[in-house]
Amino acid sequence: MLVLLPPSEGKAAPGRGAPLKPESLSLPGLSGARAAVLDELVELCAADEEKAREVLGLSEGLRGEVAKNAELRTAAARPAGEIYTGVLYDALGPASLDAAAKRRAGTSLLVFSGLWGAVRVGDRIPSYRCSMGVRLPGLGALGAYWRAPMASVMPEAAGDGLVLDLRSSAYAGAWKPVGEVAERTASVRVLHSRTVDGVEKRSVVSHFNKATKGRMVRDLLTAGARPKDPAELVEALRDLGYTVEAQAPARAGRAWTLDVVVTEIH
Numbered sequence: 001m002l003v004l005l006p007p008s009e010g011k012a013a014p015g016r017g018a019p020l021k022p023e024s025l026s027l028p029g030l031s032g033a034r035a036a037v038l039d040e041l042v043e044l045c046a047a048d049e050e051k052a053r054e055v056l057g058l059s060e061g062l063r064g065e066v067a068k069n070a071e072l073r074t075a076a077a078r079p080a081g082e083i084y085t086g087v088l089y090d091a092l093g094p095a096s097l098d099a100a101a102k103r104r105a106g107t108s109l110l111v112f113s114g115l116w117g118a119v120r121v122g123d124r125i126p127s128y129r130c131s132m133g134v135r136l137p138g139l140g141a142l143g144a145y146w147r148a149p150m151a152s153v154m155p156e157a158a159g160d161g162l163v164l165d166l167r168s169s170a171y172a173g174a175w176k177p178v179g180e181v182a183e184r185t186a187s188v189r190v191l192h193s194r195t196v197d198g199v200e201k202r203s204v205v206s207h208f209n210k211a212t213k214g215r216m217v218r219d220l221l222t223a224g225a226r227p228k229d230p231a232e233l234v235e236a237l238r239d240l241g242y243t244v245e246a247q248a249p250a251r252a253g254r255a256w257t258l259d260v261v262v263t264e265i266h
Contacts, residue, residue, distance in 0.1 A: 007112065
């Protein structure tokens with residue numbers, strides 16, 4: 001099972017540690033593309049703080065992120081699972097997983113990134129600020145920039161098993177499974193169900209969507225679930241107590257859609 005995750009906008013401060021070693025990152029087929037983004041981002045942030053802040057879409061209060069980006073090559077690096085924070089990662093709790101679940105997380109979780117393309121949670125990276133929605137002056141829109149490199153490496157990374165796609169739309173645009181890979185891919189949305197005047201009402205949630213997805217991944221890792229396709233994923237989630245409604249693709253070469261229905265949002 002390969003789980004595709006979005007990153008978090010905010011990142012934890014890595015503290016002390018050895019700097020980034022780009023050659024050590026997973027998916028070495030992305031190395032050239034990563035180097036190009038890193039070079040332009042560092043140069044931009046080191047040369048013109050105001051222009052960099054505009055390009056990165058940062059408020060005045062986040063001005064310090066520009067200086068952080070300028071030092072990416074020498075900044076301390078930590079495992080990506082410790083750098084990414086926020087609602088989804090708080091619910092997933094990588095640091096508190098048991099040893100077996102941590103091993104499964106290391107091989108199963110892949111975090112998409114405007115700077116790195118995608119990294120595994122064990123890859124050591126520095127804290128940075130560069131979303132997939134950024135348009136760099138030289139390379140252009142990162143969402144479009146990453147499509148060709150991703151298309152060359154992701155089919156192999158996906159292997160022959162289930163792909164669980166939990167990315168937000170900005171990151172999903174960087175790689176769209178096609179063909180046979182798409183047929184064993186499942187995307188998930190979280191719906192809040194409530195009864196109003198005796199009628200069920202459903203709505204898409206945002207903050208709680210991330211929290212539910214984080215808990216869901218944690219439960220799958222902890223349980224040691226190994227679904228091989230979307231149908232087996234549905235059964236695994238139901239066994240874990242989730243209410244899941246599946247929509248099989250109407251045509252070949254399309255992904256499944258799973259609705260996880262919750263009655264309480266927390």
